[in-house]
Amino acid sequence: MSDDVEIPEVDYVSGTGIPIRGNDIDTDQIIPARFMKVVTFDGLGEFAFFDLRFGENDEPKEHPFNEQRFQDSSIMVVNSNFGCGSSREHAPQALMRWGIDAIIGESFAAIFAGNCLALGIPTVTADTETIQELQAWVDENPDGEIDVDVEAETVTYGGETIDVTVDDAQRKALVDGVWDTTALMKSNASEVRKTAQDLPYVRDDQIPDAAD
Amino acid sequence: MSDSTLYDKVWDRHKVTTLPTGQDQLFVGLHLIHEVTSPQAFGMLRERDLEVAYPELTHATVDHIVPTADQSRPYEEDAAEEMMAELEQNVRDAGIDFSDPTSGNQGIVHVIGPEQGLTQPGKTIVCGDSHTSTHGAFGALAFGIGTSQIRDVLATGTVAMEKQKVRKIEVTGELGDGVEAKDVILEIIRRLGTEGGVGYVYEYAGEAIESLGMEGRMSICNMSIEGGARAGYVNPDETTYEWLEETDYFQNNPEQFAELKPYWESIRSDDDAEYDDVVTIDGSSLEPVVTWGTTPGQGIGISDPIPSPEELPADKQDTARRAQEHMRVEPGETMEGYEIDVAFLGSCTNARLPDLRRAAEIVEGRQVHEDVRAMVVPGSQRVQKTAEAEGLKDVFEEAGFDWRNAGCSMCLGMNEDQLEGDEACASSSNRNFIGRQGSKDGRTVLMNPRMVAAAAIEGKVTDVRDLKEVTTV
Ligand code: SF4
Numbered sequence: 001m002s003d004d005v006e007i008p009e010v011d012y013v014s015g016t017g018i019p020i021r022g023n024d025i026d027t028d029q030i031i032p033a034r035f036m037k038v039v040t041f042d043g044l045g046e047f048a049f050f051d052l053r054f055g056e057n058d059e060p061k062e063h064p065f066n067e068q069r070f071q072d073s074s075i076m077v078v079n080s081n082f083g084c085g086s087s088r089e090h091a092p093q094a095l096m097r098w099g100i101d102a103i104i105g106e107s108f109a110a111i112f113a114g115n116c117l118a119l120g121i122p123t124v125t126a127d128t129e130t131i132q133e134l135q136a137w138v139d140e141n142p143d144g145e146i147d148v149d150v151e152a153e154t155v156t157y158g159g160e161t162i163d164v165t166v167d168d169a170q171r172k173a174l175v176d177g178v179w180d181t182t183a184l185m186k187s188n189a190s191e192v193r194k195t196a197q198d199l200p201y202v203r204d205d206q207i208p209d210a211a212d
Numbered sequence: 213m214s215d216s217t218l219y220d221k222v223w224d225r226h227k228v229t230t231l232p233t234g235q236d237q238l239f240v241g242l243h244l245i246h247e248v249t250s251p252q253a254f255g256m257l258r259e260r261d262l263e264v265a266y267p268e269l270t271h272a273t274v275d276h277i278v279p280t281a282d283q284s285r286p287y288e289e290d291a292a293e294e295m296m297a298e299l300e301q302n303v304r305d306a307g308i309d310f311s312d313p314t315s316g317n318q319g320i321v322h323v324i325g326p327e328q329g330l331t332q333p334g335k336t337i338v339c340g341d342s343h344t345s346t347h348g349a350f351g352a353l354a355f356g357i358g359t360s361q362i363r364d365v366l367a368t369g370t371v372a373m374e375k376q377k378v379r380k381i382e383v384t385g386e387l388g389d390g391v392e393a394k395d396v397i398l399e400i401i402r403r404l405g406t407e408g409g410v411g412y413v414y415e416y417a418g419e420a421i422e423s424l425g426m427e428g429r430m431s432i433c434n435m436s437i438e439g440g441a442r443a444g445y446v447n448p449d450e451t452t453y454e455w456l457e458e459t460d461y462f463q464n465n466p467e468q469f470a471e472l473k474p475y476w477e478s479i480r481s482d483d484d485a486e487y488d489d490v491v492t493i494d495g496s497s498l499e500p501v502v503t504w505g506t507t508p509g510q511g512i513g514i515s516d517p518i519p520s521p522e523e524l525p526a527d528k529q530d531t532a533r534r535a536q537e538h539m540r541v542e543p544g545e546t547m548e549g550y551e552i553d554v555a556f557l558g559s560c561t562n563a564r565l566p567d568l569r570r571a572a573e574i575v576e577g578r579q580v581h582e583d584v585r586a587m588v589v590p591g592s593q594r595v596q597k598t599a600e601a602e603g604l605k606d607v608f609e610e611a612g613f614d615w616r617n618a619g620c621s622m623c624l625g626m627n628e629d630q631l632e633g634d635e636a637c638a639s640s641s642n643r644n645f646i647g648r649q650g651s652k653d654g655r656t657v658l659m660n661p662r663m664v665a666a667a668a669i670e671g672k673v674t675d676v677r678d679l680k681e682v683t684t685v
Pocket residue numbers: 275276320321322341343559560561619620623624641642
């Protein structure tokens with residue numbers, strides 16, 4: 001009944017790039033809190049980076065997400081500590097709904113990377129210089145294809161292949177198609193109950209009956 | 213094992229199995245939920261025809277969107293009402309306890325958990341909110357999760373996690389006059405950076421930490437996430453147990469207190485525990501810390517000059533330059549005298565009773581500066597009620613503060629409490645990100661609650677230690 005959710009394997013992502021420069025870009029910038037007064041994630045895409053993209057009277061400002069040449073881009077290239085701040089999954093949801101399928105950057109905040117993984121979005125890292133070169137290349141080649149090989153931990157662009165790093169657990173989860181963990185973890189329900197029973201603070205009446 | 217950290221021990225007790233990804237499946241001892249990050253997770257559950265596996269270990273509150281002035285239903289704002297109604301429906305369907313505003317127990321999720329005794333040493337605690345790290349003050353393993361993980365926890369009672377490294381942060385010595393827990397954590401983040409904690413959990417130790425009450429420990433653990441650490445904790449001790457004994461949970465289950473104490477003792481980090489890193493900070497050398505920029509790591513002592521971007525590490529220069537432009541501050545100046553328009557005393561970092569008491573001491577007999585709008589937003593209805601009974605409300609109101617109802621309020625500006633235009637705000641909250649307090653041109657200066665009170669009175673950032681004695685008529 002519950003196990004029929006298809007989880008695609010994400011071993012490879014390709015598309016054109018979009019550079020988002022700056023360190024410490026927090027989730028309040030990715031999706032301002034006032035757009036979170038919603039009970040579904042639908043439609044969040046248009047609010048990605050809203051306050052960086054639009055001015056006082058909603059007139060567009062200079063921002064890659066507003067540029068015509070990047071409208072079909074799906075691979076975002078960012079700098080360090082991207083996605084710091086709140087745990088709001090609204091942030092990667094907004095990026096995904098705008099069209100982002102993978103993010104390459106210097107480093108990512110932990111909860112943000114975890115949230116991306118839960119959506120099947122790889123967060124791939126490389127050093128500062130490599131990232132800056134890639135951002136410059138994307139600027140020059142907005143139509144240039146970038147291939148992110150999650151399994152081999154490489155990124156290929158402009159005829160060149162560079163090494164990148166994908167966190168081990170993330171790589172396995174994406175490549176094996178086990179990044180959506182609900183069904184997997186549910187199948188361990190009896191072990192979960194055992195763990196709960198062994199914990200001194202969990203009372204028996206707090207553990208539901210096994211009959212499922 | 214006799215050389216383990218609390219982190220290792222609590223992790224091992226809660227580990228169900230290792231998943232094929234290499235992540236561990238951890239049992240969740242307490243799942244806290246609120247209105248902003250849970251509705252989509254309940255939606256996913258419905259889509260998959262799943263039920264809440266451990267409703268008895270789940271607890272809900274409403275905090276982010278609740279109006280802090282008029283709370284009559286339906287809320288004036290449709291979106292807020294819709295979120296509230298959705299939460300009510302979800303918890304009713306699943307049979308989850310809800311500290312709703314009519315219960316007298318409502319408040320910010322990280323204030324009410326500890327208050328009610330739900331937060332306990334040696335528990336794993338998760339919530340769809342990054343400041344879940346707060347609960348680590350009790351020696352719990354507490355971390356924020358995203359909405360897809362909330363779905364996992366609702367459906368299975370467990371979460372998939374990768375084990376982190378542990379950094380011990382030892383704060384030695386005694387904190388000086390006017391220096392608080394908030395200053396300690398701002399200093400830690402300033403030194404180690406906003407991403408210094410990525411991959412780590414922080415264990416806070418040392419004399420300066422141990423001598424803090426639970427509220428101070430919570431302020432510190434609260435902002436672990438601001439330093440990049442997913443979680444932070446303090447080993448439980450007598451101070452912790454004294455707090456717990458007073459809570460509803462143990463008042464109602466007194467036999468459990470004696471039963472659980474050996475467990476709490478057993479999960480303390482061993483004396484010879486091995487850490488992946490150790491950092492020592494001399495607590496006695498600190499002064500009140502304020503931020504000059506737009507990340508919590510951009511802080512300085514109140515009498516220190518704002519750094520010039522060139523002095524900072526290469527990767528911090530660009531952010532610093534943009535931050536100084538946004539905040540309109542110049543390198544070489546101190547933050548003292550920085551004019552403010554708003555004073556916000558609230559949030560899960562600093563809106564507990566002792567925070568309000570200390571700030572009230574500063575405010576008593578003084579008047580809020582005529583150009584400043586100042587507000588106090590208690591962290592919970594209980595804090596509010598006790599503060600009112602103690603006369604704190606009167607002290608604040610007589611000075612010209614607005615006394616509001618409990619919620620997150622201007623910490624993130626999701627309700628009507630927001631900065632307008634380029635207003636500058638002295639704030640006891642935890643984030644000074646651009647746009648955080650509801651206006652993209654707003655300017656936030658983070659500081660401890662007494663410093664907020666001093667700023668409200670002087671109309672500018674002020675060293676609270678320099679305030680002249682109030683001359684009573
Ligand atoms: S008070 Fe602020 S930081 Fe704390 S939970 Fe509410 S919004 Fe988040």
